[in-house]
Amino acid sequence: QVQLVESGGGLVQAGGSLRLACAASGRTFSSYGMGWFRQAPGKEREFVAAASLSGANTYYADSVKGRFTISRDNAKNTVYLQMNSLKPEDTAVYYCAATLGPDGSAWLTLDEYDYWGQGTQVTVSS
Numbered sequence: 745q746v747q748l749v750e751s752g753g754g755l756v757q758a759g760g761s762l763r764l765a766c767a768a769s770g771r772t773f774s775s776y777g778m779g780w781f782r783q784a785p786g787k788e789r790e791f792v793a794a795a796s797l798s799g800a801n802t803y804y805a806d807s808v809k810g811r812f813t814i815s816r817d818n819a820k821n822t823v824y825l826q827m828n829s830l831k832p833e834d835t836a837v838y839y840c841a842a843t844l845g846p847d848g849s850a851w852l853t854l855d856e857y858d859y860w861g862q863g864t865q866v867t868v869s870s
Contacts, residue, residue, distance in 0.1 A: 750839065766780075782834075839860055841857035841861070
């Protein structure tokens with residue numbers, strides 16, 4: 745069992761930046777692939793980014809590629825999502841998730857993840 749707690753959400757103007765953090769407790773953090781998803785009002789939850797166990801391999805949705813960066817610090821049991829050049833369409837609740845799936849997968853879909861955080865709201869004003 746692992747518990748995930750997100751932080752760092754808030755209100756920001758378009759073009760601004762935010763850094764989300766997700767702190768994990770429980771089993772060995774480095775055993776999990778980590779991902780970020782988001783869900784806007786009236787829309788389905790969608791993949792944003794994922795990082796391999798070591799963080800050496802990262803994956804991004806096309807909509808955030810070049811603007812967002814996922815990273816992880818296994819010594820601190822934390823995964824981050826640096827979000828730059830934010831747009832109003834990035835407004836959503838952002839969730840981090842952990843997977844025990846095999847390393848080498850991209851973990852792009854919701855059903856590949858075993859544990860979820862409670863989410864943090866990101867609002868980008870125009």
